[in-house]
Amino acid sequence: NAGVTQTPKFQVLKTGQSMTLQCAQDMNHNSMYWYRQDPGMGLRLIYYSASEGTTDKGEVPNGYNVSRLNKREFSLRLESAAPSQTSVYFCASISAIEQYFGPGTRLTVT
Amino acid sequence: GENVEQHPSTLSVQEGDSAVIKCTYSDSASNYFPWYKQELGKGPQLIIDIRSNVGEKKDQRIAVTLNKTAKHFSLHITETQPEDSAVYFCAAGSTNDYKLSFGAGTTVTVRA
Numbered sequence: 001n002a003g004v005t006q007t008p009k010f011q012v013l014k015t016g017q018s019m020t021l022q023c024a025q026d027m028n029h030n031s032m033y034w035y036r037q038d039p040g041m042g043l044r045l046i047y048y049s050a051s052e053g054t055t056d057k058g059e060v061p062n063g064y065n066v067s068r069l070n071k072r073e074f075s076l077r078l079e080s081a082a083p084s085q086t087s088v089y090f091c092a093s094i095s096a097i098e099q100y101f102g103p104g105t106r107l108t109v110t
Numbered sequence: 111g112e113n114v115e116q117h118p119s120t121l122s123v124q125e126g127d128s129a130v131i132k133c134t135y136s137d138s139a140s141n142y143f144p145w146y147k148q149e150l151g152k153g154p155q156l157i158i159d160i161r162s163n164v165g166e167k168k169d170q171r172i173a174v175t176l177n178k179t180a181k182h183f184s185l186h187i188t189e190t191q192p193e194d195s196a197v198y199f200c201a202a203g204s205t206n207d208y209k210l211s212f213g214a215g216t217t218v219t220v221r222a
Contacts, residue, residue: 004153031208042116042199042212043154050207058209059111090153094208099144101153 003027004093006102013081013109021076021105023091031094032074034058034066036087037104043090049074081109112137114202116213124221129187131216133200136181140202143176143183144210148197157198158185161205190220 007022025032030051035043035058045058049068063085065077078085086109091102113136123129135143141162146154160167160174160183167174171190176183183202187194197217203210 033209035212040119040214042114042214043201043210044212045209048207048209059211092153096205099156099208101146101155103153104151 004091004100004102006089006091006105008105009103010106011108013078013107015082015109017081018077018079019081019107020078021089021091021107022073023075023102024073025091025093025100026072027093027095027098027100028071029093029095030071032068033092033094034064034074034076035090035092035101036060036085037090038087046076046089078107081107083109085109112140112202112211114200114211114213116200116216118216119214120217120219122219122221123190125190125192127190129185129190129194129218129220131185131198131200131218132182133184133202133213134180134182135202135211137202138178138181140204142203142205142208142210143174144201145172145174145185146199146201148199148215154199187218190218192220192222194218195220 034046047066052071089105116133144159148154173186200213201210
């Protein structure tokens with residue numbers, strides 16, 4: 001997972017609480033992505049950012065917001081967590097010649 | 111949107127044998143087909159990818175084939191080793207934005 005860092009690694013929230021998942025890359029890529037991984041379903045795209053200041057919805061954006069404040073960082077925010085958002089969240093940084101996924105954040109909402 | 115189906119969901123092979131995983135996709139506009147290996151507790155790692163202007167690509171013991179007409183692509187691992195045991199994912203997307211749709215994954219176990 002070289003080049004992409006995610007914090008925190010683990011988090012437990014109560015229903016209705018909010019939190020921000022942080023992601024940073026040091027490869028100077030324009031494009032960054034947030035995916036969630038649930039058992040037996042592969043990864044699903046939540047949000048995507050083609051460049052600093054731009055974001056676009058993916059397949060499952062409901063309940064999430066994102067922010068691309070600069071080229072390096074792309075954060076994912078849960079405003080009011082729900083048990084259905086219990087999942088493992090991966091950030092990815094992709095260019096035409098290389099790509100890396102972060103180590104993931106395991107989130108449990110009770 | 112794109113729909114990617116992956117088979118089988120589990121695969122057990124004897125060390126030294128070959129492993130084959132197959133995927134189909136639905137969107138004819140997709141032109142980028144990567145494969146990932148995911149080990150327990152880690153993020154997916156790209157192992158090989160293929161673009162739609164080629165039909166086959168090989169990297170040591172790993173090869174990927176693509177049939178655009180039939181909308182399917184396959185991963186072939188030869189001479190399997192215990193360290194090949196992991197979950198493998200296929201994905202499909204476009205080189206315009208690299209927004210990927212993933213298959214559900216194949217758990218590969220290599221028996222020593």
